[in-house]
Amino acid sequence: MKMCKNGFRKLGWLLAAALWLHVAGPVARAQAVPSDATNAGPFAIPTFHSLGLYWSPSGGAADKEVQVRYRPQGAAAWKDALPLRYNPIAKTEEDLTDYRGSIVQLAPATTYEIQLTLTGTATTSKLTGMTWSEVFPAGEIVRVADRDTPLVITQSGTATAWRIYDGRGATIDVRHKHDTCITIDASYVIVRGFTLKGAGAADNPTPKPTASGILITGGHDIVIEDCDISDWGRLNPKTGFGFDYESAIYSRSATLQRLIVQRCKLHDPTWDGSNWSEPKYPTHSMGPQCISLFNTAGNHVIRYSECWSDLEHMYNDGIGGGSNGSFRGAPGPDSDIYGNIMSHCWDDGFEVEGGNRNNRVWDNYLSQCMMMIGNAATSIGPLYIWRNVVSRSQSKPDAGGGNFLKMGFAGGEEWMTGHMYIFHNTLFGPDEWLPTGGLGGSRIVKHTVARNNILHVRTLQSHSESNNKANIDNSSDFNLYNGQIPAGAEAHGIRGVPVYVPGAGFDPATKIGRFELAEGSPGVGAGEVIPNFSDGYTGRAPDIGAHRRGAPPIQYGVKARQP
Numbered sequence: 001m002k003m004c005k006n007g008f009r010k011l012g013w014l015l016a017a018a019l020w021l022h023v024a025g026p027v028a029r030a031q032a033v034p035s036d037a038t039n040a041g042p043f044a045i046p047t048f049h050s051l052g053l054y055w056s057p058s059g060g061a062a063d064k065e066v067q068v069r070y071r072p073q074g075a076a077a078w079k080d081a082l083p084l085r086y087n088p089i090a091k092t093e094e095d096l097t098d099y100r101g102s103i104v105q106l107a108p109a110t111t112y113e114i115q116l117t118l119t120g121t122a123t124t125s126k127l128t129g130m131t132w133s134e135v136f137p138a139g140e141i142v143r144v145a146d147r148d149t150p151l152v153i154t155q156s157g158t159a160t161a162w163r164i165y166d167g168r169g170a171t172i173d174v175r176h177k178h179d180t181c182i183t184i185d186a187s188y189v190i191v192r193g194f195t196l197k198g199a200g201a202a203d204n205p206t207p208k209p210t211a212s213g214i215l216i217t218g219g220h221d222i223v224i225e226d227c228d229i230s231d232w233g234r235l236n237p238k239t240g241f242g243f244d245y246e247s248a249i250y251s252r253s254a255t256l257q258r259l260i261v262q263r264c265k266l267h268d269p270t271w272d273g274s275n276w277s278e279p280k281y282p283t284h285s286m287g288p289q290c291i292s293l294f295n296t297a298g299n300h301v302i303r304y305s306e307c308w309s310d311l312e313h314m315y316n317d318g319i320g321g322g323s324n325g326s327f328r329g330a331p332g333p334d335s336d337i338y339g340n341i342m343s344h345c346w347d348d349g350f351e352v353e354g355g356n357r358n359n360r361v362w363d364n365y366l367s368q369c370m371m372m373i374g375n376a377a378t379s380i381g382p383l384y385i386w387r388n389v390v391s392r393s394q395s396k397p398d399a400g401g402g403n404f405l406k407m408g409f410a411g412g413e414e415w416m417t418g419h420m421y422i423f424h425n426t427l428f429g430p431d432e433w434l435p436t437g438g439l440g441g442s443r444i445v446k447h448t449v450a451r452n453n454i455l456h457v458r459t460l461q462s463h464s465e466s467n468n469k470a471n472i473d474n475s476s477d478f479n480l481y482n483g484q485i486p487a488g489a490e491a492h493g494i495r496g497v498p499v500y501v502p503g504a505g506f507d508p509a510t511k512i513g514r515f516e517l518a519e520g521s522p523g524v525g526a527g528e529v530i531p532n533f534s535d536g537y538t539g540r541a542p543d544i545g546a547h548r549r550g551a552p553p554i555q556y557g558v559k560a561r562q563p
Helices: 008-023
Strands: 043-046 051-055 066-072 079-086 099-103 111-118 124-130 138-143 151-153 162-166 171-173 180-185 189-192 195-197 212-218 222-225 247-251 259-262 265-267 289-294 301-303 306-308 319-322 336-338 341-351 359-362 365-374 383-386 389-393 403-405 420-423 426-428 437-439 448-451 463-465 475-477 505-507 512-514
Touching: 043 124, 051 066, 051 111, 051 124, 066 099, 171 180, 180 189, 180 195, 389 403
Parallel strands: 138 162, 151 180, 162 189, 171 195, 180 212, 189 222, 212 247, 222 259, 247 289, 259 301, 265 306, 289 319, 301 336, 306 341, 319 341, 336 359, 341 365, 359 383, 365 389, 365 403, 383 420, 389 426, 403 437, 420 448, 437 463, 448 475
Antiparallel strands: 043 051, 051 099, 066 079, 066 111, 079 099, 111 124, 505 512
């Protein structure tokens, strides 16, 4: 095993375990990493609905997967999860182990038994992992009234008594006289129910991003919930647009772990962002964002939130950050993004780039963005993207478009070393605004498995799947597509156009979507059974796409919840 040569990986494991056990909050602790790294047992890093798995068994190799079974503790029947692939990453200890992967769609506050088996050998191991509880033990409650100066939070709670800052009914409007509404440098805190406005001092000439509704400078185990943040940012006199990366929620803290943003409304920044084709400033889009995280320690959850604006106040990326060509990036390892609504981005709706170690993106609705999800690059992985619906791709106010998934590289192809899994997503109309590219357009794609996706692109000449000559180690099959695909791909795929049930689409008033295929449509019952990702289907095989027939309408945003 590569980790045994110099002990650095062992030291990194021990430090990571010590840090976790020191800071773990009300949510279930991960299993500690064994001190004997030479024969290290597996361990799990949890969120509410997922368990990230890590193991370096003796004898691991590229031609040997690790089979995964799991069950709630005490249950009789085992379920299969997606096997783990061997993928040690050179020149970093951020990969943690040789095999990595996730069990998904789990219940909160539940202990699971997990069995791992190295294929073709007698090597097996068992562990337990407990998902986070959605109940946070309350400690002192600090009630905050209306104010026009920033709230500075520096007093922490504890793992058994979280300090709650209750802003329900309160508005902090700093009226563009201060750069932030709330600053957090504390741990075990909940920021609840605030209306925040006016972040960004108009007379601040600093060219770096300074304006944010909530700025997190340090701490860990932070919950931001039920907040409404708008009217943030400053005007960049050099460009005539909003400053790049000024955000409703912003952090560059390298130690920030377990940030939970849930049931928030982030909308209508003060200034417009530029698109890629501005007549006076034709360059990469720049401007405000909803959530920006740069190289944090990760294990975050962003869920059930609504992010929107209008064509006069556009975002650069919706949720993103950096660094893209790196082993960290945004949102950070072991993180989940689900149940959200995102719109009005001139670049990426979600920017999920960098290490992407056990990052998971599912059940989101994205509209009016250029690239719906940016994933360039994934250096560690695996990254899982499933059951998302995207609609209306555009790069200019009245024209242009982009890919469902950006793919490709950032900072060079050497960062394209992680695995990605793309399952059960839907590229939905209107037809004139479909994405102009599916899996990467014509960009480079590596180490990607794609199954059961509706890859409906704008024209027959558009690429449903990239056929770039530099592509390697990809497997695409059982997808419904109408555009160009690589030679030899889609042995069981279907060339055609989806037909949806009457009234299909997204209702902006109720935030409910219906995207089921109609009986007789191409893709009905034509998918591949993917363990842990295709659960709940009836018939001989699952439907292709994000919304299976017979399932209830999909609720997105602040009223959403996981089944």
